[in-house]
Amino acid sequence: MKAVCPLCGREYEGIIPPKCECGGRPRFTYDYSRVNPRAWKRRKPGVWRYKELLPPAKKIISLNEGGTPLFKAKLGEELSLNVHIKDETRNPTGSFRDRLASVAVSYGLTYAENGFIIASDGNGGASLAAYAARAEKEAFVVIPHKVDRGKLIQMIAFGARIIRYGDSVDDAIPYASELSRLNGLYDVTPANNAVGIEGQKTLAFELWEELNPTHVLVPTGSGTLLYSLYKGFKELQTLGLVEEVPELIAVQTEKCSPIAAVLEGGKSKREFTKALALYVREPPFLEEAVEAVRESGGKAVVVREEELDVGEKKLAREGVFGEYASAVVVPALMKLSEGGYFERDDRIVLLVTGSGLKSFQEERERSMISGTKLEILRILGEGEAYGYEIWERLEKPMKYQAVYQHIRELESLGLIEESRRKGRRIYYRLSPKGRRILENLEG
Structure with a gap:
């Protein structure tokens, strides 16, 4: 196996750069004359069934990925x-990125003395976290501020170190590359390393x-x-x-x-x-x-x-x-x-x-939060307030009781919570979950 630039023909081995000096992206090639597809059928289904067409690995880190229905x-x-x-x-x-993670971690073990890093909007980060854990290596995941909660929970559960950076994965990619360079981490972000x-x-x-x-x-x-x-x-x-x-x-x-x-x-x-x-x-x-x-x-x-x-x-x-x-x-x-x-x-x-x-719960909550409910979240995003005060600040031709109905629904969703009471007044504030939802909705 070697990586060859399609523009100038330069060959690379070891740590493959994302771009050649001429600007081309190195592509992995193999000795196809030595590949026997008949041998594949004698192996169990999965990514490593096709090992002759994958980068070499001294140790394969696998969770039986691939071979999906x-x-x-x-x-x-x-x-x-x-x-x-x-x-x-x-x-x-739960995603196709497990195919990437298995190959990238297996190949990268030689170069990942200090661990692995990836810039991801969710699935790739969850995959790397799992496979790095399996390999007993640290995983660092650079994620944008907007990430599905289920994917974030996976990363945390597998022990990854989470670094939030930027509005989308576009912002996270160069930051992960810089952290990789400064900390000796093996970067498996596809934009920075095509091995996965x-x-x-x-x-x-x-x-x-x-x-x-x-x-x-x-x-x-x-x-x-x-x-x-x-x-x-x-x-x-x-x-x-x-x-x-x-x-x-x-x-x-x-x-x-x-x-x-x-x-x-x-x-x-x-x-x-x-x-x-x-x-x-x-x-x-x-x-x-x-x-x-x-x-x-x-x-x-x-x-x-x-x-x-x-x-x-x-x-x-x-x-x-x-x-x-x-x-x-x-x-x-x-x-x-x-x-x-x-x-x-x-x-x-x-x-x-x-x-x-990975994404159902949070996305459904977002779809439920619009109109008056979103405005209430915005008001509470500025600080705590009680029902009548919220009604006044909405400046909408609606009944006071209708506002309380929205407040009760937001409270049942766990997006707002009671902060204190003063006499008969109940003051509300955003819950941590509500603040996260508001940040994601506001973009």
Whole structure:
């Protein structure tokens, strides 16, 4: 195995830089003449089934990641299409990033004397925390201020050291790189080190063994998953196992769609989206993602925020609980189907990349907090207040009793709490949970 710059041909080994001196991104290559795919079938399913096409590791750190289920979707019958779901929520920490973490930690053990670090908006941080714990190494996770609570709880439970920095993962990436340099930490952030992407490409190998799809719908934020899949299918092509790469379809939300804008034209929005794992304003793998889609003959699809709930519910009826960032593939499929994009004999895969258990509670709370309730939280964000005082400050034509109903509901959600009493007056304040919700809502 070696990493080669596609622009100038320079070769790298050991710690691979994110960019070559000429500006190209080094890509891992292997001696494909020595790969025997027949040997894969004698091994148990999982990432390391394909070890000849993965970076070498003196010690493999594994939690039996990969080998996730692929099954036929009922939705396909409704659309008269052959649709399958690849359920990556079945990975050890509930997302496809476990593939990255296993390979990155295994390869990086040689260079991680002081531990590992990653910049992440959630799933990657949870994965690294678990695998570093397994390897008995410290994990440092740089996260933006907006992170799904379930993912943060995972990181803490696995013993990671949490560093909050910036509004989105875009801000966290260069900070993690600097901390890595200053503290001798092995950085496994995909934008700073492509080694983990080699683990993610095993998704392509599994899909080929299971179905050999013609189309794959891919939730897209940073662009790393698109590139991983493309690289995996290109290697299968090099081995003579597939004739062509399946059409890769990048799916983004209308609020954050920089990759889709390049591919399909239109305005590039970079706003906060409730599909939090797709909130990447400056995708580090934008060029590679665009290459993957164009070279595979695919396209990009943008879905509206309100379509995310529809996608989640339809996935739930399939028996899969995916986070919003995964649910985007369902409305995308429906749009393409309505437009006559697919043929009846196409073999279509929906990638469900992360579990809804990580984000469900907080996202639902956010969806419930709007209008008057949000204004009450804002008032209490400035300091404690009692009911009549809140009613006066709202300056809305509503009954005093209605305000108290909102207060009781906010209290039942655990977003506000009683701070003190003075006579008959009950003063309220934000709870820690309410303050966090308000900060996330206000962006």
